Amino acid sequence: MRAPMASLYVNAPVMVTRRQLLSHMALVPFAPRLLHALGQSAPGADERADLVIIGGGLGGCAAALSACAHGLRVIMTEETDWIGGQLTAQGVPPDENRWIETIGGTASYRGLRSAVRDQYRRDPALLERARTNARLNPGNGWVSRLCAEPRAWLTALEAQLAPYIASGALRVLSHTRAAAVDVTGDRIRAVRVQDASGRTTVLHAPYFADATELGDLLPLSNAEHVLGAESQAMTGEPHAAGEYQPDNQQSFTMVFAMEHMAGEQHVIDRPAEYARWRAQTVSVDGTPWPILGFDEPANKRIGFDPVARTGYWSYRRIIDRTLFTAGKYASDITLVNWWQNDYSFGPLAGVSATEAAQHVRSAKALSLCLLYWLQTEAPRPDGGAGWPGLRLRTDVLGTADGLAMAPYIRESRRVRARTTVREQDVLRDLNPSGAQTTAFADSVGIGHYAMDLHRTTRGDTGGYGDTLPFQIPLGALIPVRLRNLLPACKNIGVTHLTNGCYRLHPIEWNIGEAVGHLVAQSLATRVPPVGIHEQRARTEDLQRTLTAAGVPLAWPTPLPAG
Template identity: 50%
Template sequence: MLLTEETDWLGGQLTTQAVPPDEHPWIEQFGCTASYRTLRDGIRDYYRRWYPLSERARSARYLNPGEGTVSPLCHEPRVAAAVIDAMLAPWTAAGRLRVLIRHRPVAADVDGDRVHAVVVEGPDGDRVELAAPYVLDATELGDLLALTGTEHVTGFESRAETGEPHAPAEAQPDNMQAFSWCFALEHLAGEDHTIDKPAEYDFWSGFSPEFWGGNLVSLDAPDPRTLRRYPRTFVPNPVADGDVVADQSLSAGDSDLWVFRRIVSRRTLSPGLVGSDVTLVNWPMIDYFLGPLIGVSDEEKAKHLASSRQLSLSMLYWLQTEVPRPDGGTGWPGLRPRGDVLGTADGFAKAPYIRESRRIRAEYTVVEQDLSLEVRGERGSVAYPDSVGVGAYRIDLHPSTGLDTYIDVGATPYHLPLGALLPVRMENLLPAGKNIGTTHITNGCYRMHPTEWNIGEVAGALAAHCLDRGVAPRQVRAQQSRLEDFRASLVADGVEVVWPKLSGY
């Protein structure tokens, strides 16, 4: 088996994009694969083994290292990267897995309905052709779908095609969710770490999209559920009493921006070890929606990536110089980027946080009606006979490149149909991330950490299953006995293929 990665860390949004896991309220008990639970346990064990924890933190049953409110497991991305490497270590040591870091796919050899090889390019520009019986696409933008000519869709589908209540009347293939370039900050009182004024600061500090109701660079932003603009707070290193509650079913958790995605908490560590918390800036105010990364030239893509970084830098500069303080002053010059916790020198994550990918034309496409709370109500989500996983999250769509505001729709806990992993034509290419058969709308809940992990794990298991039994992926779904055999093997490996009966759903 061979795995390639564009950066030098495995893990995607959990590591290189610096996004603490977005998870459902039952994650500590059920609702994910056994290997994902091993990852979560491994992150906590890493802190307990290597960090001098405070007595309070060491006694916590469900340690939340950063005490952020977005997740019960807010942590440093580099810790997750270390745990993922450790999970793979036995297989790399045995020679059964080879990992090529800093390699990206640039071409493919395709004959009819089969991919014979993928060409990847390394950091020195050298190209390597990789051939295998199965190819899994876990790229953030679904790059292999384009390289192999696999039928796929981008942006909004039309209501006529999907029947979805929130779909537009006409398809909008260029209208895609915002992406964000996250960064990490600490605050050192009495010091001045003000960065140079960003080149695009004048533009971004005055940018006021109509649907936003004011300047993007500010502490105010719309509530995704009500679309009413309201102020958040931002005060570095607040003094906290009691436990931090991290349950997005009760609250989005972003009213206090410092605490929202905090990944290092002074209270978690031995007294005096660190002088400041570290918070991860992945806020609504750094969502970049002035252009997509898919379907544009390399020059246009580079321009959008650079402008996204300029937006994030402008937010940082504004926080250092202009944000109102509770004492009546302005700016927190002691804010210092902490790129070291993200594996970089500049404070930015290694890669932008991507919310939307190319998506395969699939044997089955998950639509809003399958899981919308408005539509399904007490019936719960559609129980697919070919379910190979579970997930739960609201349909959470950020502003998009068509200058559309949030779409936030309640959703029932949902299932992952095997049909959504099967391209309509290609025989040996499988999606392994957010590029499965969802729509623009249902991508809004299938793109979260435990669900993407489930997708990738099942895609790999399906390829291995087919090789062992000499069958094709679509045969597994089409024949009941083969489907039951495959689902049983998943359950034996710790994949939950159905939800238990949940109160309220």
């Protein structure tokens, strides 16, 4: 594939109008860095805004959009080259609820999904039967109703941010992370950030949002927070651990993209760590299974066949070549985020930067070993071994090694909040009233997903039952002490267990969107978020704002068919 046109603009002087900018984006699909270039200038000693958002994932982007819609000035940082977090830099198609096409998310999130579909509909190679499908799924992956290329999600996100970047309301600082936080009493005064070159900038604002994937601002600001698995004594949850286990965190994954070129040879060099991972087993219900394999019963039922285009091949497939005219794509393209490359052999939070970096390197090695095993040893239906035509697509995820820019992180540090959502609040089996949805009077959004925990660093596995369609309580966004810090990602007031159902794409977006509206109300009324939460009338004012913006606060009853 040709290099993205956006790369031509990264260091060029910015002298375009908003109309020119949007026109350019309409003509150049999948232009991943243009808006970063337009929204970023060289860091200075100090920068000021109404809201500083640390982290440019889905929650960060949604917070920026809703805050800017209220006329606020926003600075958002992002550690990688791509905003969008799970959908882009981490390479994960959206995990969503079955009502997402109509009532299962915010209007702006559904607008993002529509924009992605529209990009594909503008492609002349898309077949008419696909173009006219109101629920077009470009990859026909079965993990999601909308599996698409990370660059498509990126382009749609950047188009949403474009007007605010063009007007100067929003600045995006890429390759930038938080280095230190200046706290006085119960308020953050400033956050010092550092870019890839080592230059530092001090960001000042009345409000700060932590939209990082691991809740990085929480320890830097000494905010009360929880890491890992709580004990039953801490939460009263029936499935909680007997003791507090801060090192017990969900696995993360280094995603990669591949295609299958039948009759061709694309076997990578044997990875240096292949013998180690080939011998590695993981325990499921007390039985050890090879991590590189499909022997474990659930995995065996799914299977893998790139020729028949079944099993894991179609699971997270982002391009189904049969939806396009012959020759547009030589193969399907699929993303590999499977049981086999879930890395559960060490955490990323609560350890030194050196140890975390080592775990990331090992997770990358595991993913490449999985690819090599698929190419050389994986059992085929015809009795042979390996598919040498599997080719690593280094272009799909925007990296030289073909692996995602960032780890797919399932579990973050979590703020100690005024409300902590426990499994008693969401598990259907623990709900004696027979209610069909949860009930939080201070709701700022909705979501639904199973309480799904992937293999953890202590070897825990499994789901814990069906959940009720649930709400996002405002109290889960309000720290117990700090008055101007707001969680805007997976770091809200949930537990190790309920993080398993609150960590998904549309919910993270809803959380961030609510944070942007909350900050706008706090600035307009000069009442901090905790004051809004403490006063029912002010909470209701916020809820009216959210409803007007297309954020549903409760599930309808009875629930419609999905």
